[in-house]
Amino acid sequence: MGLLNTDLTQSVRLCNIGIVTHEVFNQVPPLIGFDAADEALLEGLEREGAGWAADEVHELGRLTGTHEAQEWGRLANENPPVLRTHDRYGHRIDEVEFHPAWHELMKVATSHGLHGAPWTSPREGSHVARAAKFYAWRVDAGHGCPISMTYAAVPALRANPELAAQYEPLLANRSYDFGLRAPLTKTALLAGMSMTEKQGGSDVRANTTQATPTPNGDYTLVGHKWFTSAPMCDVFLTLAQAPGGLTCFLVPRVLPDGTLNNLRLMRLKDKLGNHSNASSEIEYENAVAYRVGDEGRGVRTIIEMVNMTRLDCVIGAAAGMRQGLIVAAHHATHRKAFGRYLIDQPLMRNVLADLTIESEAATTVMMRLAGATDRSETAFKRLALAVTKYWVCKRWPAHTAEALECLGGNGYVEESGMPRLFRESPLNGIWEGSGNVSALDVLRAMAKEPQTLDAFFAELDAAAGADRHLDQAIAQVRDSLTDLDTIEIRARRIVEQMALTLQASLLVRHGHPAVADAFCATRLGGDWGHAYGTLPPSVDLAPIIERAVPKLT
Structure with a gap:
């Protein structure tokens, strides 16, 4: 007890005389003063x-x-x-x-x-x-x-x-x-x-x-x-x-x-x-x-509400991806490790570019679905919304987990805001129909409303010839729908491929060329690993990363 009292007294004395144990440096400034309209x-x-x-x-x-x-x-x-x-x-x-x-x-x-x-x-x-x-x-x-x-x-x-x-x-x-x-x-x-x-x-x-x-x-x-x-x-x-x-x-x-x-x-x-x-x-x-x-006719009546909230599930997931991305990019811009800023290190650049590609694919398809709502493209939206709701909401948790990891231990503490974002990320995949419900809804739409599939393929075919990986993927989707005996057990795989081809079709027509090329080569061409940050060396990272760094106002 006497030793403990002595230690406490000494600790108080050290605090009172103002001993400085360290200087705070190499910490990232708060992400304040940016414009979320990317x-x-x-x-x-x-x-x-x-x-x-x-x-x-x-x-x-x-x-x-x-x-x-x-x-x-x-x-x-x-x-x-x-x-x-x-x-x-x-x-x-x-x-x-x-x-x-x-x-x-x-x-x-x-x-x-x-x-x-x-x-x-x-x-x-x-x-x-x-x-x-x-x-x-x-x-x-x-x-x-x-x-x-x-x-x-x-x-x-x-x-x-x-x-x-x-x-x-x-x-x-x-x-x-x-x-x-x-x-x-x-x-x-x-x-x-x-x-x-x-x-x-x-x-x-x-x-x-x-x-x-x-x-x-x-x-x-x-x-x-x-x-x-x-x-x-x-x-x-x-x-x-x-x-x-x-x-x-x-x-x-x-x-x-x-x-x-x-x-x-x-x-x-x-x-x-x-x-x-x-x-x-x-x-x-x-x-x-x-x-x-x-x-x-309760289900038929309330489905109008469900379809609109499903669109918001996609919007929320796309927004969540973008928020995680800009936090990660901001951190990498200001944090040094091993003598260099993180954003200048090749492997971190690979991760940030990969996260950007996923984010922009989600944003692009989200805006296309909103446009379909304005133009009353009922057949296209019926199928494309179910497909996209499944895939984009599925991608959000893994995307946020990788963005959080870019901050290291700082990302794991509540003050960073990333744990809150991570806890939000599974919700949109559950709300308005979890993964299996969404995938089976796609099969139901194709079976009961064949015009929805025609409209979906018309959207994909609008990009025909723009990228060989996309052309092959569209052909594979068509082929996957011919085996009706096993279609239900393959539903998730089918819907995933439909979502990727839809995103690719939109990106090659409307997205940044570097983002579109990388998306097709990796998500469709197979030149990709099983985690973010596995883009091939051939990808031009610089213009992709430039679109990720938040612009301060």
């Missing part, structure tokens, strides 16, 4: 007919690069939402409390129309512009969930023109009006989606929630939902078994007379990531609901 995004914006939105995309991109906005994202995740089921007097309130930073994020998103601008300003390229803004505003993935669902709710809601006339203007209004009040008395609304049940998961036809018609034409719902994200939304699209079969309904949290609907929040989920966003289990106890679409 070259691949801006090129797609112009190409897909929304060049008019460039100023607003830059505005959001620069806001993403500010210390203030990044702090909002950090604080919203480090102070997750809290469920309050009752007030101090014992009254049921079923409300979720959020940190003020969450509300700042939501204000930015809604003021820029990320939740509904294409529906109220349907000019050429409106969905492309919205996709680019959604991509550029990437300080926090969690608050993007209610923004995405609100955006996606409108086309489904239009199956009931009367409801759409009442709710659509409020769902698209560029304001943020948080709180429990009757929906039609508010200045703006948020919409959620509530489908998954314990016993069914992705198999929504196994849902057991019952919908009973009432004399006034409404319905009451009794049942549960196992995974309902953003339960603080004002209205929800949900599925329940009506007398005529599985049907889509709109469920308000507050009824027109101001009383709470019988929608009970049971608990919030403790998730891997997406901590800023509340996800809940709910119970319907004779909750009032309004029918959307005909009885028995």
Whole structure:
């Protein structure tokens, strides 16, 4: 004990006299003051007919690069939402409390129309512009969930023109009006989606929630939902078994007379990531609901919403890849090892270039799908979206893991922001159908809607003759579809090859030549290893890496 006291006294004395043990150097400055609107995004914006939105995309991109906005994202995740089921007097309130930073994020998103601008300003390229803004505003993935669902709710809601006339203007209004009040008395609304049940998961036809018609034409719902994200939304699209079969309904949290609907929040989920966003289990106890679409056509009605949120899964994954890439490139630009900056070392250059190629392929196909939404290319989008959702969302976790590794141990600590990004990365592959669901959906689309396959191959063939690896890959995809006996067990391999050929077709026509050549040689030509950073020596790395380094404003 005496020795311990002596050691402590000596330690205090050393601290008091100000001994300096080391000087801090060779540490990377904070990534502040950049514009998240990168070259691949801006090129797609112009190409897909929304060049008019460039100023607003830059505005959001620069806001993403500010210390203030990044702090909002950090604080919203480090102070997750809290469920309050009752007030101090014992009254049921079923409300979720959020940190003020969450509300700042939501204000930015809604003021820029990320939740509904294409529906109220349907000019050429409106969905492309919205996709680019959604991509550029990437300080926090969690608050993007209610923004995405609100955006996606409108086309489904239009199956009931009367409801759409009442709710659509409020769902698209560029304001943020948080709180429990009757929906039609508010200045703006948020919409959620509530489908998954314990016993069914992705198999929504196994849902057991019952919908009973009432004399006034409404319905009451009794049942549960196992995974309902953003339960603080004002209205929800949900599925329940009506007398005529599985049907889509709109469920308000507050009824027109101001009383709470019988929608009970049971608990919030403790998730891997997406901590800023509340996800809940709910119970319907004779909750009032309004029918959307005909009885028995619930899946067909709500699929409109699902398809729009699948697009946002792709946008979010592409944005996440880009964020990981610029953090890695920024680190390599300022960090030295063995006497040289990392970005000047051949192997690190190989890794950064490979990450850039993957990122730009994701961004390019994302913008093409947004353009297809604007132009109502229904057949192409039906198949291409399912293919892309599977592949790009699958690529995000491995991409982020490699970007994190570029920072070494610094990337593994929370302060770097990379662990949060890594925890987000598996989500988009699960949301709106995990890998197997997406792959089987591709097979179903090709079998039931053969025109979708024709439209898909027309897109691939637009690049015929541009690259020999691509020509061979397209032929292989066609050949892989001839063996119907084993097609289901090969579904993932088929969809992967379809996604790669689609990305390659777009890159050789629209991408940077160095990126396109490297993508085709490696992803299609087989001159590639099983990890990032295995590009062949023939790849021209310099122009690819130049597109990765964030441009400071």
